Amino acid sequence: MTTPTRAAGLDALRAFVPHAGADYRRDRNHDTGPARTNVSGLSPYIRHRLVTEQEVVDAVLERHSLHTAEKFVQEVFWRTYWKGWLEQRPEVWRRYREEVRDLLAGDLPAHYEDVVAGRSGIEAMDAWVRELVETGYLHNHTRMWFASIWVFTLELPWQLGADFFYRHLLDGDAASNTLSWRWVAGLQTQGKTYLATTENIARYTDGRFAPTGLATEARALDEEPFPPAVPVPADDVDGRVGERVGLLLHEEDLEPESLLAEHPSLASSIRAVAVAADPGQRSPAEVPTAVTAFTAGAVADAASRTTDATVLDSVEPSAVLDWASAADLDTVVVPYAPVGPVRERLDPLRIRLGAEGVALVTVRRRWDGRAWPYASRGFFPFRERIPGLVRGR
Numbered sequence: 001m002t003t004p005t006r007a008a009g010l011d012a013l014r015a016f017v018p019h020a021g022a023d024y025r026r027d028r029n030h031d032t033g034p035a036r037t038n039v040s041g042l043s044p045y046i047r048h049r050l051v052t053e054q055e056v057v058d059a060v061l062e063r064h065s066l067h068t069a070e071k072f073v074q075e076v077f078w079r080t081y082w083k084g085w086l087e088q089r090p091e092v093w094r095r096y097r098e099e100v101r102d103l104l105a106g107d108l109p110a111h112y113e114d115v116v117a118g119r120s121g122i123e124a125m126d127a128w129v130r131e132l133v134e135t136g137y138l139h140n141h142t143r144m145w146f147a148s149i150w151v152f153t154l155e156l157p158w159q160l161g162a163d164f165f166y167r168h169l170l171d172g173d174a175a176s177n178t179l180s181w182r183w184v185a186g187l188q189t190q191g192k193t194y195l196a197t198t199e200n201i202a203r204y205t206d207g208r209f210a211p212t213g214l215a216t217e218a219r220a221l222d223e224e225p226f227p228p229a230v231p232v233p234a235d236d237v238d239g240r241v242g243e244r245v246g247l248l249l250h251e252e253d254l255e256p257e258s259l260l261a262e263h264p265s266l267a268s269s270i271r272a273v274a275v276a277a278d279p280g281q282r283s284p285a286e287v288p289t290a291v292t293a294f295t296a297g298a299v300a301d302a303a304s305r306t307t308d309a310t311v312l313d314s315v316e317p318s319a320v321l322d323w324a325s326a327a328d329l330d331t332v333v334v335p336y337a338p339v340g341p342v343r344e345r346l347d348p349l350r351i352r353l354g355a356e357g358v359a360l361v362t363v364r365r366r367w368d369g370r371a372w373p374y375a376s377r378g379f380f381p382f383r384e385r386i387p388g389l390v391r392g393r
């Protein structure tokens, strides 16, 4: 069971650091089953920033050289890359949300219910559905095989597969999930698809699975073009900070100490802290209790680490306004929410607070602010920047 606390995340990090070098480089692509130890299992913690990317990379580089731990560090930067890429193309997210809504409200493909109930008839897929539903996690290679079989063998809409993952993964993340599914389907790197094969699955599951009858070609899907990319905002503090400041935490960033350490003048003016308990809406379909409980646990953990934090049941403007007025605030500071469900809630909140004379100001980590602008093209040019990004703190 994954415990939704920063302490548990730091324990998991400490335990994995010795393996983040040569072991990880050699073994990371193997999925030996739920008891696996060759990958870190840190994603649910990093996704909510119970543990930050910076802390993970720092801990690994204290023990290994960048050369030895290059693969692991690059994987951590994939998360950063996907977030930065989506930040510059919010329309990709908006369209995905709309398509999921329309697909779920329409006539679902006849075999969809069987596949998501673990009755596809492909033994490996059915086992992976069970593992996902029971544990909230799948290995990265398995996520790739799963998505490929979903799109090219079962010929189901990629958006429904992304939605199924997003609802069930403890680490469910708007950017990493949506863009990885698009990558498999040939929409992300145009024309480049990912084809799962029997041999590759047998080899990397150490013979646990060898599904037959899989698609033998993966023709890229196509779609209407998107508008041009928008630049990443230049300033890490966006908005004018007043004198009576409150901090409102949310599920995208639950480690305020290091965030505020980057902005000392802001930190010293904070007089009240609240933590928003309601998660952004992942899907129009039901999100399993295990997933909502994990997020709620992560939020409660953040509240317990912050003196006198108020837990708000919702980020509905009225709830935030009640808190702001009780604490006599003129500014509500929030950690920057990347494109995704929390951001969808903050945009209307900003307008409502503004109408009542309370400014909503976002504060972004240097980690994101430095790296995101480089995520304008593919991962390979971005990857060249990693040594500089790691050094340039």
Ligand SMILES: Cc1cc2nc3c(=O)[nH]c(=O)nc-3n(C[C@H](O)[C@H](O)[C@H](O)COP(=O)(O)OP(=O)(O)OC[C@H]3O[C@@H](n4cnc5c(N)ncnc54)[C@H](O)[C@@H]3O)c2cc1C
Pocket: 028, 039, 040, 041, 042, 043, 044, 046, 047, 075, 076, 077, 078, 079, 080, 082, 138, 139, 140, 141, 143, 144, 147, 165, 166, 169, 171, 172, 173, 174, 176, 177, 178, 180, 181, 184
């Ligand atoms: C179709 C598909 C959907 C995915 N959906 C999500 C998702 O919703 N949320 C999510 O966090 N990751 C997602 N991933 C990425 C990746 O599979 C997981 O981050 C990884 O499996 C988490 O396991 P770990 O912590 O043991 O990873 P490790 O191998 O131990 O890697 C360390 C850390 O690096 C980051 N990382 C590793 N691989 C990737 C990657 N390919 N993309 C982005 N970050 C990565 C994670 O933060 C991870 O915790 C998806 C990948 C695919 C192919």
